[in-house]
Amino acid sequence: MSDPPVLLVMDLAGTFAFALNGALTAIRAAHLDIVGVITLGVITAIGGGIIRDVLLGVLPPATFVDWRYLAVAAGGGLIAFLFNRWLTRFTSLIDVLDAAGLSLFAVTGAGKALAMGVGPAQAIILGATTGVGGGTIRDVLIQRIPSVLSSGLYAIPALVGAALVVVADIGGVNNVLGVPVALGAAVVCFLIRVVGLHFGIDAPKPPGTGPEGSAASADDGD
Amino acid sequence: MSDPPVLLVMDLAGTFAFALNGALTAIRAAHLDIVGVITLGVITAIGGGIIRDVLLGVLPPATFVDWRYLAVAAGGGLIAFLFNRWLTRFTSLIDVLDAAGLSLFAVTGAGKALAMGVGPAQAIILGATTGVGGGTIRDVLIQRIPSVLSSGLYAIPALVGAALVVVADIGGVNNVLGVPVALGAAVVCFLIRVVGLHFGIDAPKPPGTGPEGSAASADDGD
Amino acid sequence: MSDPPVLLVMDLAGTFAFALNGALTAIRAAHLDIVGVITLGVITAIGGGIIRDVLLGVLPPATFVDWRYLAVAAGGGLIAFLFNRWLTRFTSLIDVLDAAGLSLFAVTGAGKALAMGVGPAQAIILGATTGVGGGTIRDVLIQRIPSVLSSGLYAIPALVGAALVVVADIGGVNNVLGVPVALGAAVVCFLIRVVGLHFGIDAPKPPGTGPEGSAASADDGD
Numbered sequence: 001m002s003d004p005p006v007l008l009v010m011d012l013a014g015t016f017a018f019a020l021n022g023a024l025t026a027i028r029a030a031h032l033d034i035v036g037v038i039t040l041g042v043i044t045a046i047g048g049g050i051i052r053d054v055l056l057g058v059l060p061p062a063t064f065v066d067w068r069y070l071a072v073a074a075g076g077g078l079i080a081f082l083f084n085r086w087l088t089r090f091t092s093l094i095d096v097l098d099a100a101g102l103s104l105f106a107v108t109g110a111g112k113a114l115a116m117g118v119g120p121a122q123a124i125i126l127g128a129t130t131g132v133g134g135g136t137i138r139d140v141l142i143q144r145i146p147s148v149l150s151s152g153l154y155a156i157p158a159l160v161g162a163a164l165v166v167v168a169d170i171g172g173v174n175n176v177l178g179v180p181v182a183l184g185a186a187v188v189c190f191l192i193r194v195v196g197l198h199f200g201i202d203a204p205k206p207p208g209t210g211p212e213g214s215a216a217s218a219d220d221g222d
Numbered sequence: 223m224s225d226p227p228v229l230l231v232m233d234l235a236g237t238f239a240f241a242l243n244g245a246l247t248a249i250r251a252a253h254l255d256i257v258g259v260i261t262l263g264v265i266t267a268i269g270g271g272i273i274r275d276v277l278l279g280v281l282p283p284a285t286f287v288d289w290r291y292l293a294v295a296a297g298g299g300l301i302a303f304l305f306n307r308w309l310t311r312f313t314s315l316i317d318v319l320d321a322a323g324l325s326l327f328a329v330t331g332a333g334k335a336l337a338m339g340v341g342p343a344q345a346i347i348l349g350a351t352t353g354v355g356g357g358t359i360r361d362v363l364i365q366r367i368p369s370v371l372s373s374g375l376y377a378i379p380a381l382v383g384a385a386l387v388v389v390a391d392i393g394g395v396n397n398v399l400g401v402p403v404a405l406g407a408a409v410v411c412f413l414i415r416v417v418g419l420h421f422g423i424d425a426p427k428p429p430g431t432g433p434e435g436s437a438a439s440a441d442d443g444d
Numbered sequence: 445m446s447d448p449p450v451l452l453v454m455d456l457a458g459t460f461a462f463a464l465n466g467a468l469t470a471i472r473a474a475h476l477d478i479v480g481v482i483t484l485g486v487i488t489a490i491g492g493g494i495i496r497d498v499l500l501g502v503l504p505p506a507t508f509v510d511w512r513y514l515a516v517a518a519g520g521g522l523i524a525f526l527f528n529r530w531l532t533r534f535t536s537l538i539d540v541l542d543a544a545g546l547s548l549f550a551v552t553g554a555g556k557a558l559a560m561g562v563g564p565a566q567a568i569i570l571g572a573t574t575g576v577g578g579g580t581i582r583d584v585l586i587q588r589i590p591s592v593l594s595s596g597l598y599a600i601p602a603l604v605g606a607a608l609v610v611v612a613d614i615g616g617v618n619n620v621l622g623v624p625v626a627l628g629a630a631v632v633c634f635l636i637r638v639v640g641l642h643f644g645i646d647a648p649k650p651p652g653t654g655p656e657g658s659a660a661s662a663d664d665g666d
Contacts, residue, residue: 027428030371034426064344149474203478204478
């Protein structure tokens with residue numbers, strides 16, 4: 001794993017990306033007011049980390065002990081509320097922010113799980129859970145099927161990003177060509193997610209369920 | 223903060239109010255049978271406190287250690303089931319009970335968070351989370367957009383009530399004119415919520431989203 | 445209570461049953477792809493145990509410490525995905541698997557709660573919560589009213605199964621006619637659930653809500 005400062009910066013960046021994403025989702029998909037917008041931004045931003053910390057038994061969660069997470073989350077929500085009209089011009093921004101949060105949290109989540117001494121498989125799953133957790137709570141609250149279920153390439157890049165961190169940790173590798181492993185793993189996760197979104201790549205459907213099986217994933221990538 | 227007996231009575235009163243509210247919601251909005259009615263009443267009543275205790279790391283939660291919470295929650299659900307036809311006459315009762323539970327739990331939740339030694343901002347957020355938590359789980363289970371997202375004046379009174387408790391605690395004030403601070407803070411929270419409901423006050427909508435932005439909050443206050 | 449090996453086998457059997465059920469539900473009710481199918485299978489399989497362990501303060505949950513649960517859950521999801529077309533022939537299989545998971549987890553959950561030293565009432569509720577937890581998360585994620593709310597005989601058999609375990613524990617009884625109490629309690633729970641499903645038995649509706657009150661439970665038993 002890379003050193004803590006890199007992880008902290010990545011964690012706060014992921015918090016900010018998910019806060020913007022959650023708040024913009026609240027505006028576009030659910031037409032909420034300022035309280036709903038900021039609340040959904042904050043929940044999306046800190047939900048994944050809270051699930052991770054509860055499962056690791058790190059209580060109260062880092063979000064509550066360290067005020068910077070709450071400040072960045074609330075600030076992101078407020079910025080999305082104020083500059084909503086301007087941000088709307090970038091049509092795929094909401095998906096890019098989601099991919100950024102997913103990638104950053106999958107990597108930092110796996111790193112924190114390793115630091116708590118859990119096994120490799122558990123660290124990968126907890127990392128992916130951190131990445132998909134906030135967005136899943138967001139989708140449940142506004143009554144959408146969560147992306148982690150409906151979008152083929154959502155859980156997979158998170159698992160890949162987390163696995164890269166775990167493999168590097170086992171191998172004792174901190175940097176590759178001067179780039180911290182954590183940063184590289186997040187970039188890989190991000191690229192898989194964005195490429196999958198752009199080309200509409202789906203994971204295989206169950207045998208025998210026919211083309212109507214694509215309905216659930218088609219309304220994703222909102 | 224006021225003394226423990228006041229907090230315990232307020233906590234049990236909030237449990238009872240949310241149990242009635244959750245059970246009546248199960249009857250009116252979701253047409254559930256006796257098991258569904260009592261289950262939703264109990265979950266609404268103890269959900270907020272469980273979220274608070276999990277986040278504080280107080281496990282098992284107070285609800286499970288102290289049988290009085292479960293008894294009051296189940297009793298409230300049963301009373302709502304039995305006297306449903308009579309209670310239906312009071313058309314706004316379901317909203318008033320929700321406002322009562324919100325106010326009482328925001329205040330007692332902030333008090334418990336302070337007693338566990340978390341910081342002021344964290345205590346305010348945990349108090350508000352205690353207040354809105356049970357109703358949010360209730361709404362998710364019966365597939366409604368949670369009030370905390372869709373209703374402008376739902377999170378705000380909870381934050382105000384919790385903040386009054388925290389400010390009084392910092393100032394070392396326990397009573398104002400003989401009234402315990404906790405009770406006064408709950409009354410303030412309750413009045414903001416009820417006045418907001420009565421006059422249909424909404425928080426500002428994002429700039430540029432137009433009048434259709436009010437759709438989500440219009441179907442609140444069921 | 446019976447001895448640990450029996451409980452472990454029952455716990456893994458419940459995990460497998462819920463994994464198959466969750467994955468088949470993902471295919472039939474939500475038309476998800478392979479990632480969504482396995483994810484919903486795993487969440488359904490380990491969700492109840494995670495809720496139980498969080499509430500008991502046993503963190504990280506057994507699911508993460510013991511790799512067998514994750515392996516059985518993922519394997520069950522994969523088997524359901526691969527043999528979906530063949531499994532579909534057994535029309536009530538999805539309900540039978542749900543009843544099996546409910547029964548096994550209610551019993552093992554109550555046993556684990558007792559082993560952690562909580563009181564009898566708490567052990568019964570935590571056992572039932574373990575049984576209904578995974579299915580409730582499954583239903584919330586795919587936007588159905590959870591069975592625990594809409595189906596009269598879902599929470600009740602779970603409470604009965606858990607109560608039998610607690611009563612036997614208080615009485616110091618481990619076996620009845622050579623059959624471990626845990627196994628017998630699970631069979632009782634399973635039979636109540638399956639008989640209730642088969643005959644469409646519902647718990648009483650609130651007085652005065654009329655026949656339209658049956659709408660919510662009619663679409664259960666999918």
